[in-house]
Structure formats: C-alpha cells, structure tokens
Amino acid sequence: MTTVSDHALRQGAGQVGRTPRGAAAPRRPAEAGPTTVTAEHGDVYVEPGLTPLSAREANRSALTALLDSAGVPHFAVRGTSDHGTVVAVAEEDRDRVLGVVFRGLGQYPGHLSVIDPDAPRPAKPVSSRDPRAWRDVTGARVLQISWSRTDPGRHLLLGHEYGCAIEFWQRQGTYLLAPRANRATWAVAADGGNVLGSARLFSRFVSDWTPRHLAPALPTRPEFLVNCADDIAFPVDAVYTWVDGNEPAWQQRKAQAKGEVYHAESASDARFISRDELRYSVRSLHLFAPWIRNIYIVTDDQVPAWLREGVPGLRIATHREIFRDRSVLPVFNSHAIESQLHHIEGLAEHFLYFNDDMFMGRPVAPHAFFTPNGTARYFPSRNRIPQGPVTETDTPVDAACKNNRALLKERFGKVITQPMEHIPYALRRSAMEEAEQDFPEAWARTAGSRFRAMTDLSPTSSFALYYAALTGRAQPGSMPFTYLQLAVPDLADRLQRLLDGRDQDSFCLNDAFSTPEDIEAQQELLDGFLDSYFPTPSPHER
Known part of the structure; x- marks a missing residue:
C-alpha cells in the first residue's frame, strides 16, 4: 500500500478540511528541534508515537510554554472543539502575547489563523513564514496556532484542527468577558485564581481514565469546573x-x-x-x-x-x-x-x-x-x-x-x-x-x-x-x-479509498466468505493498509 505522499503533505498541511484525521503537531519551542519536512504550505514536523491526542497536547504545551516564558497569565477554556484546545488571556496582555508568539513561530514555523467568531466559515490557516499570516492579528479576538505533524512513515498528517486557540478576554468591571461562546460561561472573575481541571472538561475525546501523561489536568478557572448536562463522566x-x-x-x-x-x-x-x-x-x-x-x-x-x-x-x-x-x-x-x-x-x-x-x-x-x-x-x-x-x-x-x-x-x-x-x-x-x-x-x-x-x-x-x-x-x-467484505475483486481500490478518505467513524473488514485461495493475496493488501492507517503502536505491544 502507498503512504501519504510528499504531494499529499504539501496539499494537506495546514488545511483543516483536507487534513487526514490521525496526524500530530510539533514539540514545544523550548525543546530540541524535531525533524521537519518543509512543504509548499509550511513546515511539517516528523514525530514518532504520533496520535491526535499527542498532537493536541503538544500544540497546547508549546503555546503555553511561550506564554509562561513571557509571564503572561492564562487559563484553559472549555471550548466547543474537541480536537483543539483553547487558552484565555486578558486583552491588556495582547502586546506581550503577540510578541512571544511571533518569536516562537519564528524559531519553529507553524500555522496561524485569525478567527472571527461572527464569520460564516473559519479562515484558512496560513504558514507563519508568510507575512499575510500576521496581517490582522493586532485586532483579532481569537488566534489559532498550530504546528503540523506527521509520523516517521508519513502516513498520518495532523494539522491546524489540532491547534491551540488564544482568546483575548475583555475586562469589564470585576469580570473578564469571553470573545465567543464556549461550553460553560461567558464571564469569569477578573481577579480570580486558577485551579486544576480534569482534561475531560476540555475535550470529549478524553476521559478521567486517560493516562495523565497523555492528558494532564489543566489550569483553568472555577467557573469551568461545572458538570454540564452533556458530559459523559461514567467509564x-x-x-x-x-x-x-x-x-x-x-x-x-x-x-x-x-x-x-x-x-x-x-x-x-x-x-x-x-x-x-x-x-x-x-x-x-x-x-x-x-x-x-x-x-x-x-x-x-x-x-x-x-x-x-x-x-x-x-x-x-x-x-x-x-x-x-x-x-x-x-x-x-x-x-x-x-x-x-x-x-x-x-x-x-x-x-x-x-x-x-x-x-x-x-x-x-x-x-x-x-x-x-x-x-x-x-x-x-x-x-x-x-x-x-x-x-x-x-x-x-x-x-x-x-x-x-x-x-x-x-x-x-x-x-x-x-x-x-x-x-x-x-x-x-x-x-x-x-x-x-x-x-x-x-x-x-x-x-x-x-x-x-x-x-x-x-x-x-x-x-x-x-x-x-x-x-x-x-x-x-x-x-x-464502512463495511468491507474482503472477498471482493476490487479490494485494493476499496482499501485505498478508505485510506485516502479517513472519513469514517468506524469500519469493518469482514472475511466470512474468504476461501483459502483468497487469503494470501488479501493478507498482503491488508498488511500494507493496516500499517498505513494505524502506524502508531499502542502501549500494549511488545
């Protein structure tokens, strides 16, 4: 089976709608530089052990490390996207935030988009190497920042969808007001302190049983600790x-x-x-x-x-x-x-x-x-x-x-x-x-x-x-x-479409009607397909 090609990387990196689900983001700028693939639309970072969750967490930790280096207070927000994360900063810290983000993306190029909460569709991410990426940041209510990642075999590509958004919250009296809706509240106490909140609060792809090294608790505000009606907290x-x-x-x-x-x-x-x-x-x-x-x-x-x-x-x-x-x-x-x-x-x-x-x-x-x-x-x-x-x-x-x-x-x-x-x-x-x-x-x-x-x-x-x-x-x-019966003459084409699309929540590869003569040819196709679709070993493998 084929892997994600260099052309696919060029076409996919930084494009939310085209990014295959299953690729991750880069290491935090404070760490040693990862191997990169410089593509037409920006840099793609090669990372072993890649998962969507590791991409999401790496983007968040990279961005919050930049904010911490500049002494900018921030807290996690219960955003409406399960793929990415959201951190809030006060509007009065905008200059410091933009300065440190500019320096961080200068050292480790990534992607940037200005999010208008009132726009009918999200803006496309732009490589941070492109001056156009910075055109409207001074008045942005929300910025989305990401570093696209791929696994060593270039089978997965995780891009802007797994990025971290910075929201600029406006001070009004004793409150900070959100620039857009989230899952819990429009306002938090301006002088309130941070508390730790379970990673489950910030994405439905995480539970209280997800290993803490994969999904650590995040500093947030008490207003976000509520149990919402749509939360699943049972194992x-x-x-x-x-x-x-x-x-x-x-x-x-x-x-x-x-x-x-x-x-x-x-x-x-x-x-x-x-x-x-x-x-x-x-x-x-x-x-x-x-x-x-x-x-x-x-x-x-x-x-x-x-x-x-x-x-x-x-x-x-x-x-x-x-x-x-x-x-x-x-x-x-x-x-x-x-x-x-x-x-x-x-x-x-x-x-x-x-x-x-x-x-x-x-x-x-x-x-x-x-x-x-x-x-x-x-x-x-x-x-x-x-x-x-x-x-x-x-x-x-x-x-x-x-x-x-x-x-x-x-x-x-x-x-x-x-x-x-x-x-x-x-x-x-x-x-x-x-x-x-x-x-x-x-x-x-x-x-x-x-x-x-x-x-x-x-x-x-x-x-x-x-x-x-x-x-x-x-x-x-x-x-x-997708239900795919393996005993079909066009098995190779069907597997390739499934691999290229990556748009199914689940699929079944059923072999109830295979004959012994079919099995060897099928196995060769399956080996390549499964290695390409799921290149990252689980912790339960030798």
Whole structure:
C-alpha cells in the first residue's frame, strides 16, 4: 500500500478540511528541534508515537510554554472543539502575547489563523513564514496556532484542527468577558485564581481514565469546573473476542469437537483466521478513542504473540473465567462466547463490544455510542430479518435473528425487523444480566452450543441491544461507517479509498466468505493498509 505522499503533505498541511484525521503537531519551542519536512504550505514536523491526542497536547504545551516564558497569565477554556484546545488571556496582555508568539513561530514555523467568531466559515490557516499570516492579528479576538505533524512513515498528517486557540478576554468591571461562546460561561472573575481541571472538561475525546501523561489536568478557572448536562463522566470499557486459529492446541480441541458442526458456514476456516487485525484494532483505540478505560480480550487460553502483558488498561479474560457453566467448554461458537461477556470481572456497566475486524476510523467521542444519561445507541441495518420461523435453509445468522425476534415478541409484544450494522456494539452490562435471567433456557442453550447452531441467539449483535431498547436503556443512532467484505475483486481500490478518505467513524473488514485461495493475496493488501492507517503502536505491544 502507498503512504501519504510528499504531494499529499504539501496539499494537506495546514488545511483543516483536507487534513487526514490521525496526524500530530510539533514539540514545544523550548525543546530540541524535531525533524521537519518543509512543504509548499509550511513546515511539517516528523514525530514518532504520533496520535491526535499527542498532537493536541503538544500544540497546547508549546503555546503555553511561550506564554509562561513571557509571564503572561492564562487559563484553559472549555471550548466547543474537541480536537483543539483553547487558552484565555486578558486583552491588556495582547502586546506581550503577540510578541512571544511571533518569536516562537519564528524559531519553529507553524500555522496561524485569525478567527472571527461572527464569520460564516473559519479562515484558512496560513504558514507563519508568510507575512499575510500576521496581517490582522493586532485586532483579532481569537488566534489559532498550530504546528503540523506527521509520523516517521508519513502516513498520518495532523494539522491546524489540532491547534491551540488564544482568546483575548475583555475586562469589564470585576469580570473578564469571553470573545465567543464556549461550553460553560461567558464571564469569569477578573481577579480570580486558577485551579486544576480534569482534561475531560476540555475535550470529549478524553476521559478521567486517560493516562495523565497523555492528558494532564489543566489550569483553568472555577467557573469551568461545572458538570454540564452533556458530559459523559461514567467509564466505558472495550471487549474483544479473539482466537488464533493457527495454534496447534486450539486446532486439536476444535478437531475433537468438530462432529457437532450444524451448518457448513459454521465451520468456515475464515471465521477462525487471525490476520493480526486485533493488534491494529487496539491501535485504533489508542489513536482515536483514548477515553476507553479498560480493554478486555476474551480468549480460549490464548495470548496474542504481540501483546505486552501487565500494562495497565488491558487484560486477557479466558473462557474458563467467564463461563458460568464450564462443563460446556471448549466452545468455538462466537454466539456462545458473547453470551458470557457480562461475566467479565470488573467490566464497566457501559462497554463496547468489538469483533477483532472492527476498527475506529478517526477520533470518535463516547457520545457516538452512549448518551450523557447512559443510554446506549444501536445502529440498525438497512437489511431486514427474513419473515417466518427458522428453516433448515437459513444461515446461522438469520436463524439467530429469528430466534431473537420470537423471544422478544413473546416477552414484549414488539417485533424486531432489522439486524445491526457491523459497528462496535454499545452494550449495558445490566441489560445482558437481566436478559440472561429472563430467558435462562435460551441463554443456556446458546452458551452450550459449541458451534453455531440453528437454536442460537445472537446475544451482543442484536438480542441484548433490542432488550436494552425495550427496557428503556438503548435507542437507535447513526454513524459514518464502512463495511468491507474482503472477498471482493476490487479490494485494493476499496482499501485505498478508505485510506485516502479517513472519513469514517468506524469500519469493518469482514472475511466470512474468504476461501483459502483468497487469503494470501488479501493478507498482503491488508498488511500494507493496516500499517498505513494505524502506524502508531499502542502501549500494549511488545
């Protein structure tokens, strides 16, 4: 696969609308100079370990270091953008602010834009090397400053969107007044002191469980410490189910149980292939969902070879740990395994369930999956569940949907008609616990089905979501996403469009219909695509 080209860097650096989501900004001017790529529209700084959050924090710390060097008081503002940050200074300090910003951008060139809060659209950023960038700064109410960054392979480019804005607050009597709206207040006490505020207050892409070295508390004013109605302060975990189908011990267990296969699709080798997607899906959380508290990987006594165990924030949960009836083990049925996820010790009430072929595609806030009051969002498919009872010609997927429909109709008098899209499933632990209690026979039958069977429920991808909805804990939502079946002839072109666009909140690379002949060619394409889309390793990799 191709990487972001020099031409793309020239076209993308400093252009908010064209900047791929996933690239970062430069080091603070006080530090040693980073490697740069001088491009047509300005300098791009090459930085290892690049993430959107690191770009955002680097821009903020670079700018506040400049203000501190000049002795300019400042405080963080709860701005309306989740990508960048905002700091406020008093209008009377404008000359000192402009002077130190001019010197800092002279030493480490970046990008600058004058923001008019009343303008219909934001001004485009201009390279600080260009005299036009400084034309209107003396009367600006808000300035946005950034240093564009890319990873060493030049796959990601993070630009002005992740910059830090300086707002000039006007003194009026005993108050400082904001030049534009923010999420909390128009005014703070002019002579008030700073307090530390959780990083969560300043971006919805951060939670109280994001590591402090990635998202430190910021000096702000007490007026910004309020809990707003649209804040999500509860923890959200992520759960994966994963299997290494190439492991001999696992293959032996599967071979011993294989006589129970009920449907040809159930025994498809593609269902059990590990293409290393899990490593990259975890990377996608590190890059684009740093608000996740804990990641749990559910396995059949397996550990991915790349995993660095013991790093806080990720834990292996084995089938033996979560299955209430261990006599049914081993199982090779994802429906059975999913029926036990809510038994993971320590799992949060709100969690996202991922198949290992699901990925975050750009920075996504928890609000995409849960409302601030904790209601889960589910994403109905445009497809429809086939009518009628289960027949022997149904696929196991359709059979499970029909089984779901029959039980829920009997219990609630409502008919479900749509399966779910292949988007991470936002689940409520309590809803799964209650569903298991309400339907103990069907739940136990699913848990005890070693391979997919026509009597299964689909616990996470449909049943628990509709059960939560019918008990007032879930509601339908929508999300930009892509579902890409790998067994398509134009796979290379589709992957390239996905890589070039980077405009989907999530995507799924599904291989349910791949044949052994397909797999080698697909793998070469996938390796290049995944390395390019997610070049920054997570802290959980060796």
